[in-house]
Amino acid sequence: QSALTQPASVSGSPGQSITISCTGTGSDVGSYNLVSWYQQHPGKAPKLMIYEVSKRPSGVSNRFSGSKSGNTASLTISGLQAEDEADYYCCSYAGSSTLNVVFGGGTKLTVL
Amino acid sequence: EVQLVQSGAEVKKPGESLKISCKGSGYSFTTYWIGWVRQMPGKGLEWMGVIYPDDSDTRYSPSFQGQVTISVDKSISTAYLQWSSLKASDTAIYYCARQLWLGAYPAALEIWGQGTMVTVSS
Numbered sequence: 001q002s003a004l005t006q007p008a009s010v011s012g013s014p015g016q017s018i019t020i021s022c023t024g025t026g027s028d029v030g031s032y033n034l035v036s037w038y039q040q041h042p043g044k045a046p047k048l049m050i051y052e053v054s055k056r057p058s059g060v061s062n063r064f065s066g067s068k069s070g071n072t073a074s075l076t077i078s079g080l081q082a083e084d085e086a087d088y089y090c091c092s093y094a095g096s097s098t099l100n101v102v103f104g105g106g107t108k109l110t111v112l
Numbered sequence: 113e114v115q116l117v118q119s120g121a122e123v124k125k126p127g128e129s130l131k132i133s134c135k136g137s138g139y140s141f142t143t144y145w146i147g148w149v150r151q152m153p154g155k156g157l158e159w160m161g162v163i164y165p166d167d168s169d170t171r172y173s174p175s176f177q178g179q180v181t182i183s184v185d186k187s188i189s190t191a192y193l194q195w196s197s198l199k200a201s202d203t204a205i206y207y208c209a210r211q212l213w214l215g216a217y218p219a220a221l222e223i224w225g226q227g228t229m230v231t232v233s234s
Contacts (some may be wrong), residue, residue, distance in 0.1 A: 005199050036220035039155070045207055046149075046157065051220035089157050093217050099171040101147075101218055103160040 003028065003102035004090055017078040020107045022090030023071060028102055030071035034093035037066060037075045040106075041086045049088075050075060077109070085100040085111040114138040116146075116208050118224035123231045124198050131194035132228045134208030141189035142166040145211035147221055148182060148193050152204040162211050162218065163191055198232045205229050 005023040012018040022029065022037075029035055035053045038046040049055050053073065063078045073092070079111035081097055090104040119133040134146060147162040161172035165186045172182070183192045191208055206228050209221035 032217065034214060034217055034219050038221070045224040046209075046221070047224070048220055048222050051212065051222070052214060057222060091157070091159070091220070093219070099162070099218065101175055103157045103159065106156040 002040050003094065004092060004104035006088075006090060006104035006107045008105070009108045009110065011112055012063075012077075012080045014082065014112045016080050017076060018080060018109065019077075020075045020090075020109070022073040022075070022104050024073070024092055024102075025071055028071075028092040028094040029073050031069065031095060032093045033068070035066065035068060035073040036091045037064075038089045038091065039084075039086045040089065046089065077095055080111055082111050085109055114223055116127075116211075116223055117211065118206075118208060118225040118228045121229040121231070123233070124199055125234055126198060126232055128198050128232075129194070129196050130198055131192050132206060132230065134191045134193075134225050136189045136191070139162065139210075140224075142186050143186040143215065144182070145218075146191040146220070147209050148180075148191075149207045149209060149221065150204045151207065157207075160193070160206075165189075165191065174217070198230075200232050200234075202230060203232050 037050040040046040052069045054066040087106045094102045099110040142165045145162045150158045160176040163170045163182045165184045170219040181194045208225040210223040212219045
């Protein structure tokens with residue numbers, strides 16, 4: 001069982017918007033603005049899409065946005081495109097006496 | 113171009129040792145932490161630990177402490193992940209990635225290697 005909880009799958013039609021949730025606890029998502037999101041296409045390495053909750057790396061489309069409320073972070077993709085179909089993982093610093101970083105179980109996005 | 117290039121796929125038997133590599137280029141290798149991430153077949157991502165190439169400061173996830181060793185040779189801009197005695201459950205893709213920090217906290221994995229597939233089977 002993953003430390004962060006994501007829906008197993010979401011879907012949307014081209015042009016629509018979808019949101020993927022990532023629920024943690026007060027010890028990880030709720031305590032730190034250190035949530036990141038990764039996109040992974042089949043057979044490829046993950047790609048950073050969002051970091052520090054809502055920041056986009058250079059080169060990432062502004063159709064991708066992130067937010068957080070309490071212990072739940074969210075990734076929103078607007079204007080869905082076929083190439084957005086992929087697995088998405090959230091990640092958060094989890095604190096503790098030893099360094100720890102935790103991922104969500106991943107969400108499969110299907111573009112209908 | 114900033115990139116991390118990992119060593120090729122490995123097939124090993126249980127009990128054997130293994131060291132895989134991750135070579136950085138296009139940036140100052142010694143000034144960015146390198147992290148390792150495991151992805152078991154059909155599963156999600158797991159953060160294993162990080163190393164700072166300049167002084168070899170290494171931190172492990174509690175789940176991987178004692179199971180693997182992370183090291184670096186800064187003279188050739190290469191980080192390593194090694195096992196002394198492999199198990200079938202070590203079968204996975206292993207990614208290295210450049211770790212971003214926000215102050216004293218790991219913030220994100222910004223540049224990823226292409227992954228190394230490790231298969232452990234008798």
